[in-house]
Amino acid sequence: MNGHVKSMHFQQFMEPAATLLSLLLVMAVDSTRTVSASRNPGCNSLQQTLKLTRLVEKESVDLIKTYKVSQGEMSELFCKVSVNDVPDSNISGLEPSEWIVSIFTHLQAFFPHFKRVYEQQTDLQSPTSPLLAELTTVSTRSRSLAAFISSFYQGLFPNLPVPEPAGGPTTLPPPKNVFQQKVYGCVVLKTYKEFLSNVSQKLRTLKPKVCRRRMQINTLFFF
């Protein structure tokens, strides 16, 4: 929205001089084509983060499918039960700096749960089960995503302090029976998938702001 407003502002400002700059316009069209968004480090980092977020989200969806298949009967029921002590899928904070830190913190909070689910499923699944492999993959990707978020945040807000992993111990649920373990695992994965979906949405909202600078220049020359 801000970008759009800026665009209109520049349009009004540059309208009287449009005729005079017509020659430059033609030349600029060609030059601006080569100025891609990738040349913008923040935009590039955001896009990479977005891509990785979608990737992890997709893999988490696949993981849930695999999880349901591997848990046997009543797998759908497992995922409908609510469980406490699982990180919230919602992202807190209004400003980008705030919710980016929130994303980073949430990601860090999910790692112990992934580990717990992996341990529990290790007892329930065969070592060659694709569920374990996918759990490992999602967990690893999530760590990379956290690094991406951190890097993006540092690039976007270089003067703000670097987000740190949660200092305190993550609260994990106490040992439970197999049913409760299955329910717990499914809730963790489901919540994580929802969280990633929220992350994607949040990051997409940031994309126009981060990657609009060059676009604004282009708009400047077009109007």
Place this chain on the structure above:
Amino acid sequence: LLFGLLLRLCVICYHLVISPDSPQSPVLEIGTDFAATCMITNTDEVTADDLYWTLSGTVVPKEQYTRINKTALSVTVPITSEKREWLLCRCKNVSAYVVLNKGRFMHGIFLTKGYRPGKPENLSCIAVQEERYISPNITCVWEAAGRQTGFVPTTYTLNVRSNIVHSPIVSVGLFPNHETLDIWVEAHNTLGKVESEHLKEEANWFVKTNPPSDVRVISERTFPTSLLINWAHPIDEVYVKLTYEIRFCPSGSQNWTYVPLVDTAKGIQSFRLQNLQPDTVYVTQVRCKNAIERGYWSNWSTNATERTPEDRPRSKPDLWKIITEDESTARQVWFICKDPVLSNGRIIRFDIKIQDHKDRVKNRSGELESIPVNRSKADPSPSQQKITILKQISLDDKKSVEVYVTAVNSVGKSPEASLVITEKVNELPTVKDLKVQRNGGQLCLEWKPPARPVSEYVVEWVSGSRIDWQREKGSTKNTVIKGSLEKFVSYTVSVYPLYSGVTGKPASKEAFLEEGVPLIGPAVKLKGKPGCNEAELVWNEIPQHSRRGFITNYTIFYTSGTKTHNITVPANTTSYTLKSLSRSTKYDTWVIASTIRGSKRGFNHSFTTLKYGTGEIEGIVVGVCLSFLFVVLLTMLLCIYKKDVIKDNFWPRIPNPGESTIGNWSPDYPLKTETPKENCLSGISVLDVDVCDGKCGSEDDKASLPLKKDKYLSEEHSSGIGGSSCMSSPRQSVSDSDEGGDMADTTASTVQYSSVVASSNGYKGQTPNFQPQQAIFSRSESTQPLLDSEENPDMLLQEGSRQSQHFSRQPSFTHTAGNEDSADPADFNQLEMEQQVLEPLDFCPLEEETTPTDGQSADGLPAALVSSYMPQLGGYRPQ
């Protein structure tokens, strides 16, 4: 501590030390200079002037030495070779101490050489897709630059660093999608290290995915020139966002058409190919790569094949004709055609309409005839190459027709093709100077166009029953035959000018795409029978399909076993007459047919020349006969003209006894003086017999054979009677008596003392008819009693007859007697002996002339002769 102590002691014990001392085996870079210093320690026996350096046993020149002080001498050696070697500092034998402690005055270091590592070049890395993900194994390749020795190896280290994770290498077992990777190679050895250029790209830059999966091509009937392609991403877009490239070509062709990349948007999974040919099978392939500018294209997908829907034919069928001409009948015209080039579907029938060319202006409507064709879709060969025989007509030489043909498929019909066959006498002019040449495995044609404008040309080539043609524009003056031609096959290439659909007169040439050696040789045989010195050979032309090229000539070989002759004759010759052959000789002959590529020998044929030519034998026979006839005639002429001489020689004139005076003799007038003569005549006649022996003879003589002996007997008797005893021989008499019959015995017994010589007058009973020559009878005046014959006329007649024959034909008689009566050679000899005996008797009559006949008595005869006659035993009747 112990090691240090030992080292120190050891150092102490040596008087020479090289610096740099550590390491003892320095690694030196080839191409540099190495400096070392030798120092004298713990002795005053020697100075730096007494030192010298050796490198690999060779004393280093003093120019490379640098005297630092009294106890130190340095040397600088260039490092050039790669081999390791010892650099020794040694001392001259300046004193006995040095000599005795030589080991203490020597120190060395071992030089190891190598090169600095070269900067790795052309680094590239790739990560391929494995199942649903990109493999975490990144494979990198680079080119090692520079040289290295075995003693100083270079080690390469591949470094991969993520810009996010900042880990030196990806070790989590996942490909770092969307991360920016920094990849480089570090080469290092003892002499140093160097890094390659860094590949700092997004991880997907190194990705090579699988080709698009499940590529399907969809044909839509309403779009005959379009095909829709669908495929699936080989990998989820969250990993790699892909761009695609599509290519297609008609089935069987390898000329791919590529869809521009700008038309294939990122992430698409379908594309519509347009402007395709209807009813054509197209092969389509798709590949992909990541959507960023650089990256690796995947392999092409497997072929997706689909046929475009049919459309109505958009071009004319290729109408042509075959005309066979026979003088006796009208022209036979076959109308043939190929499917339209743009048939746009399977042709199901041809519609043909034939009308008189003169009626064309008046009325174009003619009877339309449909000719269905059955083309199999499974047939892979293009339908445009198929030739369909539409119709055959008989066309008078003075008539012309115009033919209209359309091709029809399941969608519609094609434009109309037409062809005009004109009257034979009005055929339009042909092209000039047609040349057909081989060039690069093709037949190239060149011609000069006729004066009249030509709308197009038809180039036709025929081999046996196979015909094909192609069309060329009217402005064309040269072309190549585009059809598939076979090697070693003779083609009749013709160029027909077409004048607005009217066929002109063709120009034709024979041509081979490639010539070869004939498959078979000519079969030679003799024409007729061979002569004495010549033989005519004849051979058949090699069949067209076996020639495999233009026959340049035939070579005839013939040999009689010792020497082989050959004769080369032109290709249009199929017979030849061999001359100057030997008589009665067996010849082997064969013929070789040659092309420009080689020759082929035919089978041998053997023949034997005659000993005598035709008519020679007849000539010889006629010649001999004529010669014989000539000789006979000559002989006859000789006989005729020289008959007297011959007669005198062969039949000497014998005095006719009839003319003798004895003819006038009568018993009343004994002629004593005549008797000896008669006897002498008798003796002469015997000599004549010898002369004629074996030469004369006649039937008459044979007939008179029985008389011969009688004659002899008579002679003997007469000689005995006539006193001419010289003619008598006892042996002969014995012989005669042995051979003779009773008559002889009787005669011998009766004629002992007398011989009766009767004249014709004396014996009236004998007529000249029966005795053609007169018999001379003389009567002895002996007082001996007469023979019975004298008293008995019958006996006398018989006896007289014998004698008369004897006188008249004596030579023949003797001859015949010798051959027949004396079949026994002994007899013949006996005769000869008798003659020999008788020969001296020829002169007996002369003697007898001197001896009076009447004085003839037993006393007068030689005793032998006398004794030879046996006394008559009483078989005589009293006279």
